[in-house]
Amino acid sequence: MKDPRRKTVMKIGSNNLFSVGSRVEAISIGSRNVFEAKSRVSPEVQVGSDSVIGAGTTVVSEPDLHWFENARDPNAEEDEDDDERQRRSRLLDTLVIRTLPDFTVIYGASSVQSTWSGEGIGQAIGLHAKHLLYLAETLPKFHRIRSSTSSSSKLPPPSSSSKN
Incomplete structure (x- = not known):
């Protein structure tokens, strides 16, 4: 699946x-x-x-201790370079x-x-x-199977008389 x-x-x-x-x-x-x-x-x-x-x-x-050691400190300053962001992103993508x-x-x-x-x-x-x-x-x-006939066959036949 x-x-x-x-x-x-x-x-x-x-x-x-x-x-x-x-x-x-x-x-x-x-x-x-x-x-x-x-x-x-x-x-x-x-x-x-x-x-x-x-x-x-x-x-x-179960969380990996390595993940906690390398997790970002929420109190840390926002100044981190792109390499650090990519490393943290890869760390989050790894599954334990x-x-x-x-x-x-x-x-x-x-x-x-x-x-x-x-x-x-x-x-x-x-x-x-x-x-x-x-x-x-x-x-x-208890399971009712619906018939597989098309819905067009359930419509009434068209009337032959025309109104003028």
């Missing part, structure tokens, strides 16, 4: 579950991940496989990528990171398959 704001392609694995309202902009996403409602993942993050990003959590890249390992769980209001042991992976895969089966059966029952 090509994001117009960046020049790289987002890589998404198979069997991921994206809940309504989740916003995932990660560089790459492994397989069998769950992104719960209102979760957010920033573009500077790589998500491994079998991870859970909890409802309402936010995952962002945060990689979430496999079996990562992000939860809570403060987005605490934990690691899942992987115990019960078979049950989790079975539950996910059951959800997919349920959606495959339910969606066709």
